[in-house]
Amino acid sequence: MSPIRPLIAGNWKMHGLESALDEARLLAATVEARSPSARVAIFPPATLLSRLAHALEGLPIEIGGQDCRPEPSGAFTGDVSPEMLVDAGASLVILGHSERRAYHHESDVLVAAKVAGALRAGLEPVVCVGESLEERRAGLAVATVERQVRACLADVSGGQGVVVAYEPVWAIGSGLTPSVSEIEAVHGAIRGALQTVLGAAGGAVPILYGGSVKGANAAEILSAEHVDGALVGGASLKASDFIAIIQAA
Ligand code: 13P
Numbered sequence: 001m002s003p004i005r006p007l008i009a010g011n012w013k014m015h016g017l018e019s020a021l022d023e024a025r026l027l028a029a030t031v032e033a034r035s036p037s038a039r040v041a042i043f044p045p046a047t048l049l050s051r052l053a054h055a056l057e058g059l060p061i062e063i064g065g066q067d068c069r070p071e072p073s074g075a076f077t078g079d080v081s082p083e084m085l086v087d088a089g090a091s092l093v094i095l096g097h098s099e100r101r102a103y104h105h106e107s108d109v110l111v112a113a114k115v116a117g118a119l120r121a122g123l124e125p126v127v128c129v130g131e132s133l134e135e136r137r138a139g140l141a142v143a144t145v146e147r148q149v150r151a152c153l154a155d156v157s158g159g160q161g162v163v164v165a166y167e168p169v170w171a172i173g174s175g176l177t178p179s180v181s182e183i184e185a186v187h188g189a190i191r192g193a194l195q196t197v198l199g200a201a202g203g204a205v206p207i208l209y210g211g212s213v214k215g216a217n218a219a220e221i222l223s224a225e226h227v228d229g230a231l232v233g234g235a236s237l238k239a240s241d242f243i244a245i246i247q248a249a
Helices: 020-034 046-055 082-088 098-103 108-121 133-137 141-152 180-204 215-222 239-248
Strands: 007-011 039-043 062-065 092-095 124-129 163-166 207-210 229-232
Touching (some): 007 092, 020 046, 124 141
Parallel strands (some): 207 229
């Protein structure tokens, strides 16, 4: 059993209008009643951040942004800074998600700059890594995530307040997941890379698994070695689905 407290994180992606606040309130009430062993966090779209922070005030759910720029402010139309996320009530931020890498051409160098900006503002970055299907088929899954971890955390000193999420690109939204032994192999390699970059502090960084996690497979995935929680997309949108995953941690 890992000494790291599990983190179950729900990435709402570009889903959620005002009515989603009711679902979040339902989730928060259930989490409070059941006091699960895991930390629970929700990452709503930026438009809902401050309303969600307000709606969940005092309840045991953390809130995060889905992306930010590295700079604290500036002429960057349409973007959000780490300090703005904090101002809106966030304590975490997802960085380097594969959808940002694919649709906004984000590089590891940019993700590393965003990580530095998040830490400057006092946010806990959840740094996403993961191989494509082509990379997995070519036997390059481990090498790919090791390279991403080293590059994205190159400027971090000490591992406090950093989370890594392993999300194989081919498992996101597809209903496919790697086998437990495949997850353990990659998570073990990430742990090694973290210790190379951060020294002993790398042993305390939570490593989440993400990609088609649902109630039916959560217990098996969360009990795998070096898995310290889950980053959940589709199954985080409904409180009853998400609770099933939280309860499995
Ligand atoms: P799904 O859980 O919908 O596969 O999404 C995973 C994900 O991308 C979370 O960041």
